[in-house]
Amino acid sequence: MEPPQLGLIEQSFNSRYSNWAREALDELPDNFTITDPCISGHPIVFASRGFLKMSGYSRDQVIGRNGRMFQGPNTCRRSVMEIREAIREERGVEISLLNYRKDGTPFWMLFRMTPVFGKDEGRVIHFVAVQVPILRRRQRRRNGEGLCDEILSNSCRREVCSSSSVELAGVSAADSDCRALEIEEKCEASDTEKQLAATAISNVLSVLTHYSESTGRLVCEKRFGPSLVSSSLHISLGRIKQSFVLVDPHLPDIPIVYASDAFLRMAGYARNEVLGQNYRFLTGVDTDHSALHQIKQSIQAQQACSVRILHYRKDKSSFWNLLHISPVRNATGKIAYFVGVQIEEGSVDRHGLSPEMRQLSVVGSIKVAVRSSSMSSSSKSS
Amino acid sequence: MMLRIKRVPTVVSNYQKDEGEDAARRGGGCGRNCLQKCCIPGAKLPLYTFKRVEEIPGDKCVLEHDDNQAPVAFLDSLLLGQWEDRMQRGLFRYDVTACETKVIPGRCGFMAQLNEGRHLKKRPTEFRVDKVLQPFDGNKFNFTKVGQEEVLFQFDASEDGEVQFFPDAPVDADSSPSVVAINVSPIEYGHVLLIPRILECLPQRIDRESFLLALYMAIEAGNPYFRLGYNSLGAFATINHLHFQAYYLAVPFPIEKAPTRKVTTLGDGVKISELFDYPVRGLVFEGGNTLQDLSNAVSDACIFLQDNNIPHNVLIADCGKRIFLLPQCYAEKQALGEVSSELLDTQVNPAVWEISGHMVLKRKKDYEEASEENAWRLLAEVSLSEERFEEVKALIFEACSYTLSEKEDEHLTQGAGDDKPPPLEGTGSINKGRNCNMVSGTQECLVLQ
Numbered sequence: 001m002e003p004p005q006l007g008l009i010e011q012s013f014n015s016r017y018s019n020w021a022r023e024a025l026d027e028l029p030d031n032f033t034i035t036d037p038c039i040s041g042h043p044i045v046f047a048s049r050g051f052l053k054m055s056g057y058s059r060d061q062v063i064g065r066n067g068r069m070f071q072g073p074n075t076c077r078r079s080v081m082e083i084r085e086a087i088r089e090e091r092g093v094e095i096s097l098l099n100y101r102k103d104g105t106p107f108w109m110l111f112r113m114t115p116v117f118g119k120d121e122g123r124v125i126h127f128v129a130v131q132v133p134i135l136r137r138r139q140r141r142r143n144g145e146g147l148c149d150e151i152l153s154n155s156c157r158r159e160v161c162s163s164s165s166v167e168l169a170g171v172s173a174a175d176s177d178c179r180a181l182e183i184e185e186k187c188e189a190s191d192t193e194k195q196l197a198a199t200a201i202s203n204v205l206s207v208l209t210h211y212s213e214s215t216g217r218l219v220c221e222k223r224f225g226p227s228l229v230s231s232s233l234h235i236s237l238g239r240i241k242q243s244f245v246l247v248d249p250h251l252p253d254i255p256i257v258y259a260s261d262a263f264l265r266m267a268g269y270a271r272n273e274v275l276g277q278n279y280r281f282l283t284g285v286d287t288d289h290s291a292l293h294q295i296k297q298s299i300q301a302q303q304a305c306s307v308r309i310l311h312y313r314k315d316k317s318s319f320w321n322l323l324h325i326s327p328v329r330n331a332t333g334k335i336a337y338f339v340g341v342q343i344e345e346g347s348v349d350r351h352g353l354s355p356e357m358r359q360l361s362v363v364g365s366i367k368v369a370v371r372s373s374s375m376s377s378s379s380k381s382s
Numbered sequence: 383m384m385l386r387i388k389r390v391p392t393v394v395s396n397y398q399k400d401e402g403e404d405a406a407r408r409g410g411g412c413g414r415n416c417l418q419k420c421c422i423p424g425a426k427l428p429l430y431t432f433k434r435v436e437e438i439p440g441d442k443c444v445l446e447h448d449d450n451q452a453p454v455a456f457l458d459s460l461l462l463g464q465w466e467d468r469m470q471r472g473l474f475r476y477d478v479t480a481c482e483t484k485v486i487p488g489r490c491g492f493m494a495q496l497n498e499g500r501h502l503k504k505r506p507t508e509f510r511v512d513k514v515l516q517p518f519d520g521n522k523f524n525f526t527k528v529g530q531e532e533v534l535f536q537f538d539a540s541e542d543g544e545v546q547f548f549p550d551a552p553v554d555a556d557s558s559p560s561v562v563a564i565n566v567s568p569i570e571y572g573h574v575l576l577i578p579r580i581l582e583c584l585p586q587r588i589d590r591e592s593f594l595l596a597l598y599m600a601i602e603a604g605n606p607y608f609r610l611g612y613n614s615l616g617a618f619a620t621i622n623h624l625h626f627q628a629y630y631l632a633v634p635f636p637i638e639k640a641p642t643r644k645v646t647t648l649g650d651g652v653k654i655s656e657l658f659d660y661p662v663r664g665l666v667f668e669g670g671n672t673l674q675d676l677s678n679a680v681s682d683a684c685i686f687l688q689d690n691n692i693p694h695n696v697l698i699a700d701c702g703k704r705i706f707l708l709p710q711c712y713a714e715k716q717a718l719g720e721v722s723s724e725l726l727d728t729q730v731n732p733a734v735w736e737i738s739g740h741m742v743l744k745r746k747k748d749y750e751e752a753s754e755e756n757a758w759r760l761l762a763e764v765s766l767s768e769e770r771f772e773e774v775k776a777l778i779f780e781a782c783s784y785t786l787s788e789k790e791d792e793h794l795t796q797g798a799g800d801d802k803p804p805p806l807e808g809t810g811s812i813n814k815g816r817n818c819n820m821v822s823g824t825q826e827c828l829v830l831q
Contacts, residue, residue, distance in 0.1 A: 073651075073669055077704050078642065084606070085634055236632060304470055326470075329479040351456050351547050357463040360470070364462030367479055368571050372607070372632030375485050375493065 009064050012036040012045045016118075016125065016219060021211035022046070028207070030200035031109075032130040033067065034116075037087065038238070041066055045126070054109075054133065056102035067129065072100035083113065089376075090115050090124045090231040094197065096134065096187050108134040110189035112197040116208060119218035121271075123234060126219070128208070130200040132193045229258050232376060236369035242362045243344075245279065246328070246337040249299060253278050257337070266342060268314035279340060282321075284312035295325060299338055302327050304363075306356070308345070320345035324359040328367055330374035339366045385512035385717035389731060390501045391620045393475065394565045394575065395528040417526045417533070417580060422555045427533055428464070429551035429559075430457060431540030432602045435673055455604035456545065461562070462630075464534040465572050468564050473532060475499065478568040488754030490636040493740045496749035500567050500742065501729070511616045511713035514688045518585040524623035525563065525577045533563045534574060537599060545602075558582050560595055565627065569735060569742050573629035576610065584624040586615050588684035588696075594677040596626045600702035601673075607632040609699050611734035614684075616693030617710050618733035626698075627734070636739030637706055638699050642666050645775070648782055650675040656775070657706075661761035662737050663771040664708035665778065673702075679782050680705050686781035692774060695734035708737050709774050712764040725760055732764040 013021070013034070025046065031054045034046040047062045055062070055070060062069075071080065075098045086093035092114040100106050113129040189197075205221055212219040229237070229246065237246075243262035247254050259274045267274070267282060274281075283292065291309040298305035304326040311321040322343040330336035341359040349358055397414065412420040468474065476499040483495040510516070518524070536559040540546055553559060558579040565573045576599055578584065578592035596610050610628040613619035640660035647653045652670040657663065665683070670676035680696065687694045687709055697706040712732050715721050728748050730736060741757055743749045748756075766774060 077668060077700055078639065081606070081634060081638060081700065326466075329477075331483050333480040333482045351460075352549060353460065353463065353547070354549070357467065358459070359463075360466040361459040361463030364466040364572065365459075367466070368462070368607070368630045368632055371479055371483070371571060372630075375483055376633055 006064060008039050009036070009043055009045045012039060012126075016215060016217055017208060017211040018214040021207065024207045024211065025204065028200070028203050030130055030196075030203065031132070032128060032200060032204055033062070034204075034208075035067060035127045035129065037124055037127060037235070040241070042087075051131065054101075054107075054131070055099070061102075070099040072098070072104075072106060074098055074106060075100075083111070086113065087127065088232055088235050090235060094194070096189055098187075099131070108187040110134055110193050110197050112194075112201055114201050114205070114221070116205065116219050117222065119220050123231070126208075128201060128204050130197050130204070132189065132197045132200070134187050134189050134193055230373060233369060233373040234258070236373055237366065240362060240365050240369070242358065243342040244362055244366065245274070245340050245342075246366070247279055247340065248337055249335065254299065254338075263342060266313075266319075266344060267311070273314075282311040284310070284316075284318060286310050286318065287312075295323070298325050302335055306359075311342075322355050322359070324356075324363065326363045328363075328370050330370055331372075332374070336370060336374070339363055383512075384510060385714060386508045387511050387713055387716045388506040388508055389620075390505070390729075391507050391509075392500070392565075393567050394621065395523070395525070395532055395563070396473065396475075396566050397527050397529055397532075398523045415530045417528060417530065417553075417561075419555075421530070422553055422581075425530060425553040426550045427530065427553055427559075427561070428460070428535040429546075429548040430460060430535050430537050430602075431544075431546045431548075432457075432537070432598050433543050433545050434539050434598075435601075455602070456547070457599075457602040458605050458608065460547065461534065461574065461603065461608075462572060465564060465574065468532070468534070471531070473564060473566060474568060475566050478573070479571060482749070484752075485633065486752050486754055486757060490739065490754055490758070491634065491639065492636050492752075492754055492757040493631070493633060494749055494752040494757075495569065495740070495742050496746060497569065497742050498744060498746070500569070501744055509620065509713075511693070511717050512691070514614050514616045514691050514693055515587055516585060516615055516622055518583050518622060520583065523621060524583060525561075525575070525580055525621075525625065526583065526623075528563055532566065533561050535562055536560065537562050537576065537595070539598070555581055562599075568629065569740075570629040570631045572608070573627065576626040576628065578624055578626075586613075586619045586622050586624055587688055588612070588614075588681055590678055590681040590685075592624060593681040593684070594674065596698060597673065597677050597702045597705075599626075599628070600698045603628075604701055605630070606700050609635070609697060609738075611698070611738070612684075612696040613733045614688060614694050616691075616713050617695050618713065618731045631740065635697075635699070636660070637662075637664075637697065637737070638704070646779060648675075648679055650679070652676050652679040652782075654679075654779070654782075661758045662708050662710070662765040663768070664706055664737075665775065667705040667707065668703055676705070680707060682782050683707055683778045686778055687774075690777070695737050697734055697738050699738075706738070707778075708734075708764075709766050709771070710737070710764045711766055711770075715763065721763060725763060728760070730760060732760060737761060737764060 026049055028048060029050055030048060031051040032048045033044045033051055035042055036045045043064045043066060044062055047059055052059055052062065079095050079097050082095055083093055094110065094112040096108060097111040098106050098108055110132040111129060113127055115124040116126040116128060117123065118125040208219055237258055237260065240260065241262055242260065243266045244260050245256045245263055246258040248257045255276045255278060256274055259271060264271055264274065280292065287310045291307045294305060294307050304324070306324045309321050309323055310318055312318050322345055324341045326339055327335045328337045328339050341362045343355045343359060397416065412418065415421050481495055481497045483493065486492040486494050536551060536553070538560055558581045560576065560578045561580050563575050563577060565575055576596055578595050596612070600610050608628060608630050610626045612626050615622060637657070637660060640657050642655035643658055644653060644655045650671050652675050653668050655666040657666065667676060667680050670679065684694065684696065684707070692709050693711065693713060694707060694709045699706065710732070712721070716726065729744050730741060741752065743752065
């Protein structure tokens, strides 16, 4: 996978924080990265000196890449899932994780990640991830026979070389190599290491908050302002790259409550110019009223429909929009939104899927996202 | 003694009538655009071909780790688009997104769905539950009888090693395509069936090649919220025609969150762990030097279980990176009258999804009263006892390591560069021969431990 354009990545950092931010971050002794979930591939946009030293990579090798590049064959999949869920739900997480250095050696570290919110947008703009190496002697097990060697630096091993079940399975030969086992068991961080991680996070956040003041695009640790859709839904929808909007039929005049980046690019508007508007704001002098009527009817009848409609961008230029509208239900089984998927007439799909099929696949992704995210959020509120 | 349970069979196809009706209609000829000899000539279906890979690709999983913005993988879009299309064409028996669903409060995060319509309209049928392997019976419903409109696409390995999509590919009866079809009684959005080499009419029985195909589908979809499942006969499969199931649910499953304890690593790098602090005892397979290694380890374990008449369920999770294997004994207990009427009244059939923590409930009362405790109590009944599980586990390891060393022997002796896995019969009969004596006494009846 090729890294996304470096321009976007520089911008992700520079448009938020003033010039001195990098310098201030570089003075911190901690190992941390800053990632941008809004850029495709959720790349690293900043890596601290300490982090690079610990991982053995140069800055160029890390910037633009996804954090998974540090995982390896023995990284616990369950822990990776926990991090994935935390990102999806836009919350912090602290977990012991096995990462790999550039030279391929694994090491245990305490991974602590926290979201950074844009004060005005009310959404996550960055994640800060601090990594504290876990330095600890392995505890001996009760059945401490056949223990592996003493620890290598930075690793934590609690596994025995052989166990009765292994012998029983007749594969003990495969397992007799201590090195294969030294990293198997999950390694818990000490309170000191947890404290270190907490302090590091707060150091980084205070630098970021401070240096965002002068750009006028403030960041903060807590979400401000009501988001029109729940944060977990926001994150799921953010993965869907096509042009679409969600409208809420339960609010007066059925306003747009979510607009994808592709939609904003297509229509030429900024997000805040679109949210809260009725969908008809895209129409203009030559738009056929029967198409508008059809849309209205399909919403009233709670049914899907496809129309070809003339729409106008912010710069007044017009385009033929192949619009598909479909009701979307949440976990209670009730209609929560209508989705409108737009495809500009004449655009081609590289896989050869028809425009109709592309629209339907977006509808499918959105149905899954809305249903699933409302399932978990209802559980949280209870 | 023959063990049977009565249950309402799930209607997976609109062409799945009660057996009597079906037989009566068949006399009158077809004309329903099915997948049998009568309708295949000239038939065209979309075809998705995937690239065979050696290793489990680390970057394939588009929602992997913290990567939440990657473009939607193509198989994922194709499947979702086709499924939504069938939904708008009204092929499903109900709109599953109109069924209420929730995460049950508690630390496990069991999920419940109220689905009052799924099991209506069918009479309870008797199912034999004491034989994991049963011969294919062409007179019963099978997937060659579904209408072509229920098939979403053909899914096969590409010949030139590239992912390709053909919107209108002829169905080649000679090459026996594998297909993905809708389940007209979905339990979640995107519920489909993967039917390996559909025209070969294979019974519900794992072989290495078919399991690898299922694993490829998980990898190709590249979405950790799209999981594949398998139920053996005796573990709540209702159709004896080889199939895997899959659907979307963008919530972690309790089984995926359950802690695991590493048990062993096979010589080819496949790591086997054991679930703990989870109501159903089971194994987790991951890693392996190549994708085939992982696939073969799980297949061999399943082959061992089926050859030894041990019902089981399999969940392929995390884009094919983690595979859960769960031997079970619920149906057998049920047949022997050992399950409490309270549990039976819920009519929950603990197949792979239920075991993974997703409960489909038929009664509003059960849905409203759903609690972690209730879910746990049901699943605890599904699990083998600790003693029995230890026994089965040891035999599974032996089966896996045995076929492994056998493979190595083969490498030493083979001259031709044939990469094809050994034929099913070979592996199966070897396991059978070896293991018969080992499980003697328990083979007949698992519950009597």
